[in-house]
Amino acid sequence: MSIKSILKYGLCIVLIFSAYAFAGHRFEKRTVKDVTVSFTDSKALFISEKNVNKLLIQNIDSVESIALEKLDLNEGELRLIDNAMIRGAEVSVSLEGEVNVLVEQRTPIARLMLSSQVYLDADNKIMPLSTEHTAFVPLVYGYKESFNEKLFELINFINDDSFLKPSITQISFDKKGKVTMQIRAHDHDILLGKIEDLQHKAMNYKAFIAKMKKDNRLNQVKTIDLRYKNQVVSIKK
Structure with a gap:
C-alpha cells in the first residue's frame, strides 16, 4: 500500500472519530427539554406524574437545569422502583433531550383492615395506602x-x-382462619369456612342463587352456608 493510501485511510479514521467526538460533545452540552411520564x-x-418527576430529578429545582450528561438513568429508575407505589419503571432519553418515563404501578387486590390499614397487592406483598387514589377492593x-x-x-x-368479582365486598377471618364473606347486591352473608374446595363451593353458591332468584326468594335469605360438601344451608331473615 502506498504512502498516499495510508494517509488517506488515516485521515478518514481521524474524521470519523472527530465526528463522534463532536456529537458526544454536543450531547454533553444539551440539557433536558421535557419529561414525559406514561403509565x-x-x-x-x-402516584402522580408530579411525584414521579420529583423522584426522577431529586434535589433539582427544574428539568431545564439538568445537563443530559448528568442525568443518571439507572439511578433514576432505581429511585422510582424504590417507591412503594411503583412495581417497575423504564427511563430513556432522546438525542433531542426529551426524557420518557414508563411507570408500572403496583396493583392492590385487597385492603387489610388493621390498626394501620394497608393493601395486599397482586404480587402478594404489603402495599401502603395512596394519598392519590383509593382502590375499590374487598375489605x-x-x-x-x-x-x-x-x-x-x-x-x-x-x-x-x-x-364473584363484582359481588364480594368484605372478607372476615375468625381466629381459626375460617371465612365469612359479604356481598354487594343483597344483604346476606356467605359462610365459606376453610379456604378449600373453592371451585365446588362457588358452583354450589351460584346454583343456590339461581334457584332463589327463580323462586323470587333471594331477599328472604340472611345467611348462605357453604361449609358442607354436598349441600347448601340457608338461614332466613
Whole structure:
C-alpha cells in the first residue's frame, strides 16, 4: 500500500472519530427539554406524574437545569422502583433531550383492615395506602400473617370469576382462619369456612342463587352456608 493510501485511510479514521467526538460533545452540552411520564395502566393513579418527576430529578429545582450528561438513568429508575407505589419503571432519553418515563404501578387486590390499614397487592406483598387514589377492593377483617397464602388464593379465585368479582365486598377471618364473606347486591352473608374446595363451593353458591332468584326468594335469605360438601344451608331473615 502506498504512502498516499495510508494517509488517506488515516485521515478518514481521524474524521470519523472527530465526528463522534463532536456529537458526544454536543450531547454533553444539551440539557433536558421535557419529561414525559406514561403509565402502563392510567385508570387509577396511585402516584402522580408530579411525584414521579420529583423522584426522577431529586434535589433539582427544574428539568431545564439538568445537563443530559448528568442525568443518571439507572439511578433514576432505581429511585422510582424504590417507591412503594411503583412495581417497575423504564427511563430513556432522546438525542433531542426529551426524557420518557414508563411507570408500572403496583396493583392492590385487597385492603387489610388493621390498626394501620394497608393493601395486599397482586404480587402478594404489603402495599401502603395512596394519598392519590383509593382502590375499590374487598375489605379484609381479622387478618393475620399466617392467613396470607390462603387469603391470596381466595382473592385470586374471586378475581378470576366474573360472577364473584363484582359481588364480594368484605372478607372476615375468625381466629381459626375460617371465612365469612359479604356481598354487594343483597344483604346476606356467605359462610365459606376453610379456604378449600373453592371451585365446588362457588358452583354450589351460584346454583343456590339461581334457584332463589327463580323462586323470587333471594331477599328472604340472611345467611348462605357453604361449609358442607354436598349441600347448601340457608338461614332466613
